[in-house]
Amino acid sequence: MSNQYDYNRRFDELTKGIDTTFKNILEPFIYGNISDYLKKSGTNIDILDVGCGCGYLTASIAKKFTEARVEGIDISESAIVCAKFHFDLKFTQQDVADYPESKKIDIVVYNMVLHNLRELEQTIWKTSIILKRKGIVLITIPHPVFWLSDKISRGKITLEEPFNYNSEKFYNIPFQIKNGLQHQTELTYYHRRLETYINTFSKYLKLVSFEEVDFNNGYPTMLRIVLEN
Ligand SMILES: C[S@@+](CC[C@H](N)C(=O)[O-])C[C@H]1O[C@@H](n2cnc3c(N)ncnc32)[C@H](O)[C@@H]1O
DSSP: OOTTOOHHHHHHHHHTTOOHHIIIIIHHHHHHHHHHHHHHHOSOEEEEEETOTTSHHHHHHHHHOTTEEEEEEESOHHHHHHHHHHOOSEEEEOOGGGSOTTOOEEEEEEESOGGGOSOHHHHHHHHHHHEEEEEEEEEEEEOTTTHHHHHHHTTSOOOSSOOOTTOOOEEEEEOOOTTOOOOOSEEEEEOOOHHHHHHHHHHHSEEEEEEEEEOSSSSEEEEEEEEEO
16 A cells, blocks of 8 residues: 555544445454454463554454454554554554564454565565464455456456456555545555465465455455464
């Protein structure tokens, strides 16, 4: 997501419950897995929300799981300004690559972040370093096979050149949420092949679950993934 992304507008969208995918698909996945982890590991845990944006998810996790220590980081200054303005929690402007290796985390959350992030391999390696043994990573991303082609075929996105699935590159595309507010800015979408994601995850961490989410399109447009150290 480019730095001029409107985090305040995103905050409004989330607090008003307009983003139904966030509410019905992403939040239950994150909450369910945190709950399961807490049942197994006890209460004294650390959760890191990487690419926390306006901080809405970080704060909801903190509110729901009061027994956990929760912090958010984001590479974007305006994200952290927005998060700090709305929530009294620990938010730091930081690239995940610079997160201190000495800190050990139980649960790392990447909610709709990995497709927005430049360095996938370095990020997953770094995650494995900061994760406790048996710690987990919760990932949601647009489905790399179907999401962009679906938007193109429905005329929601027009690319300057034809989309080539095999070519891993970034696109600046309009940021749109179904029924959401009008966003003036663009999202930097790093397209990667599905095998790039799977191979990178399994190089450093154990794949626990891999779920393709279908919104009754006849093909899935979202992935929900759990990794373990
Ligand atoms: C699409 S937004 C998702 C925000 C939030 N997780 C949510 O669910 O609303 C992705 C965020 O990841 C952040 N980001 C991208 N690369 C990052 C990195 N290397 N380290 C930390 N944050 C990063 C962007 O600045 C952006 O705020």
